[in-house]
Amino acid sequence: MTDSTAESETFAPPEEFVTAANVKADEYERADADYLSFWAEQSRDLVDWKEDFGETLDWTNPPFAKWFIGGKLNVAYNCLDRHVIAGNGDRVAINFEGEPGDSRTFTYAELLAEVSKAANTLADLGVKAGDRVAIYLPMIPEAIISMLACARLGAAHSVVFGGFSADALRSRIIDAEARVVITADGSYRRTKATSLKPAVDDALSHGDTPVETVLVVRRTGQDVEMVDGRDQWWHESVETASPEHECEFFDSENPLFILYTSGTTGKPKGILHTSGGYLTQVLYSMKAVFDIKPESDVFWCTADVGWVTGHSYVTYGPLAAGATQIVYEGTPDTPHQGRWWEIIEKYKATILYAAPTAIRTFMKWGEEIPAKYDLSSLRLLGSVGEPINPEAWRWYHRVIGGDRCPIVDTWWQTETGAHMIAPLPGVMSTKPGSSQRAIPGVSVDVVDDAGNSPAGPEGGLLVIRQPWPSMLRGIWKDPERFKETYWSRFENTYFAGDGARRDEDGDIWFLGRVDDVMNVSGHRLSTTEIESSLVAHPYVAEAAVVGADDATSGQAVVAFVIVGNNVEDSPETSEELRQHVGKDIGPIAKPKKVHIVSELPKTRSGKIMRRLLKDVAEHRKVGDSSTLADSSVMDLIEESVAKS
Numbered sequence: 001m002t003d004s005t006a007e008s009e010t011f012a013p014p015e016e017f018v019t020a021a022n023v024k025a026d027e028y029e030r031a032d033a034d035y036l037s038f039w040a041e042q043s044r045d046l047v048d049w050k051e052d053f054g055e056t057l058d059w060t061n062p063p064f065a066k067w068f069i070g071g072k073l074n075v076a077y078n079c080l081d082r083h084v085i086a087g088n089g090d091r092v093a094i095n096f097e098g099e100p101g102d103s104r105t106f107t108y109a110e111l112l113a114e115v116s117k118a119a120n121t122l123a124d125l126g127v128k129a130g131d132r133v134a135i136y137l138p139m140i141p142e143a144i145i146s147m148l149a150c151a152r153l154g155a156a157h158s159v160v161f162g163g164f165s166a167d168a169l170r171s172r173i174i175d176a177e178a179r180v181v182i183t184a185d186g187s188y189r190r191t192k193a194t195s196l197k198p199a200v201d202d203a204l205s206h207g208d209t210p211v212e213t214v215l216v217v218r219r220t221g222q223d224v225e226m227v228d229g230r231d232q233w234w235h236e237s238v239e240t241a242s243p244e245h246e247c248e249f250f251d252s253e254n255p256l257f258i259l260y261t262s263g264t265t266g267k268p269k270g271i272l273h274t275s276g277g278y279l280t281q282v283l284y285s286m287k288a289v290f291d292i293k294p295e296s297d298v299f300w301c302t303a304d305v306g307w308v309t310g311h312s313y314v315t316y317g318p319l320a321a322g323a324t325q326i327v328y329e330g331t332p333d334t335p336h337q338g339r340w341w342e343i344i345e346k347y348k349a350t351i352l353y354a355a356p357t358a359i360r361t362f363m364k365w366g367e368e369i370p371a372k373y374d375l376s377s378l379r380l381l382g383s384v385g386e387p388i389n390p391e392a393w394r395w396y397h398r399v400i401g402g403d404r405c406p407i408v409d410t411w412w413q414t415e416t417g418a419h420m421i422a423p424l425p426g427v428m429s430t431k432p433g434s435s436q437r438a439i440p441g442v443s444v445d446v447v448d449d450a451g452n453s454p455a456g457p458e459g460g461l462l463v464i465r466q467p468w469p470s471m472l473r474g475i476w477k478d479p480e481r482f483k484e485t486y487w488s489r490f491e492n493t494y495f496a497g498d499g500a501r502r503d504e505d506g507d508i509w510f511l512g513r514v515d516d517v518m519n520v521s522g523h524r525l526s527t528t529e530i531e532s533s534l535v536a537h538p539y540v541a542e543a544a545v546v547g548a549d550d551a552t553s554g555q556a557v558v559a560f561v562i563v564g565n566n567v568e569d570s571p572e573t574s575e576e577l578r579q580h581v582g583k584d585i586g587p588i589a590k591p592k593k594v595h596i597v598s599e600l601p602k603t604r605s606g607k608i609m610r611r612l613l614k615d616v617a618e619h620r621k622v623g624d625s626s627t628l629a630d631s632s633v634m635d636l637i638e639e640s641v642a643k644s
């Protein structure tokens, strides 16, 4: 069987999982019967509304949607107070594990006190509903506390990934007009204390930002300069503030956050999310896709809060659900390559949610590493961020999930706010490499270039037919770009920018970004399929494929691969891989070149930036790489390519 046709391989969930599952198969029919009543019912069931809403959706001015009209809520109250009021104040909310081995635990009551203190401090600094606060922190509990403190006050946060540069921070502060920045002296990364505060000083040094105050968390204890009248220590202001804070309730459409997309395909967009609809769908996905059982689950989403997965599935989802979660500050190989598995064993994690790039890295390190730990507490696994190659899926299922944990491959975007396409783990058999179908209440389709459905066997463009509760409400301060980017391709239909196809069962397979689609001698080829075929070869650990301009075929397939530790970097290896793809998928897909490289360019959230590889393949100067995790990678790649 080839990996490009893993369609008939299915894995049924264990009996006990099915019996205990939060949602059953009839969920789809109920949602399809009337999707608005379905969402209204979910929202009233899952969210604590201070004042009930009237109309479910106002779509009179598309593409500008409003959900749960007139309803009033406080998102932080939903994440904290209500659990304490319900008598669950002693339940652990966060098990924090620092990279150097320090750990901290917060119960719901303790977390509520911390968030109240931070909210009181921010209110003292003049932050009020409608303002924006920039958060530039490592993965420490204060990041979550700060986000919830903003939500409590009705102010929107703009979290900027702690690894981004001063320039990236500055442009985001200016775009969002943030009044306050919350940062730390530094963070721990690969056992070293790296600094963060100087980047904030640098970002503010031009004097062109509206920032009045910088709150600084002490994490590493390294020396920092504090600017008089502007900078305050968290431990001096927040820690001494009152732990009581009475929250106000805000309109359902009150802005909750602005978050910039990963920038995989171009310049990041400031995506705006609001309160009631966002919280509804995030909570629904916790219930239906993660099958969350707040009394017994220990949930671990490994994403950083700097990207949307960390917003929806570290800060808001698990806490609003009242679950116990793990938050880890560092890298997976510090101090050793078994760190994640050690953490799972220590806290008895039941649900693990991670990115394919991490899974492929663990495969490369070898299965003897996770084998040393007790992973038997796990009952469900999740994947997010990129298509998961069937080979990586099977490894994840067997080695990490002990052949017993269903895998939910969740497709969604910063723009969609929450899961959109994912299997319901207690309802269906899963398929390696496919996200399968839209969650109940969401309507996706695959159309051809002219917008016709179905798109045909070669696949087409992924679109979303109806508004959904957690949809973006716009691009911050740029309604024209919002319309142009997502709503101009087809009328009243959301254009996601991803290529997809349906198999015979109607299940969805991602083909890659529309921007990355290759056209070789008139055939559309999928980056994902060719990459999955390469990854399935025993030599290959990771692969990225691009279409490069070619005089004869229009475009030629060019592959960049990282090979396993014992594989030789030789012309024979490249040739073997070319032949393998030719046999597996067909001669048309055979790469013209296979470059063996030591690293691939990835964003901070672990996504491969193919457009930079395309620049290399077409011998151009590489484009904007400001959101790359490691900027030296492109030099290494150009060197290896020059040699081969």
Ligand code: ATP
Pocket: 261, 262, 263, 264, 265, 266, 267, 268, 269, 307, 308, 383, 384, 385, 386, 387, 388, 409, 410, 411, 412, 413, 414, 415, 435, 496, 497, 498, 510, 512, 513, 605, 607
């Ligand atoms: P930009 O929009 O600036 O290029 P980005 O699209 O990488 O950045 P995100 O919103 O973080 O920013 O990523 C969403 C994209 O990630 C999706 O459009 C899709 O291409 C990819 N993706 C996420 N999850 C999955 C998945 N489970 N399967 C396939 N692709 C996925």
Ligand code: MG
Pocket: 261, 413, 497
């Ligand atoms: Mg995108």
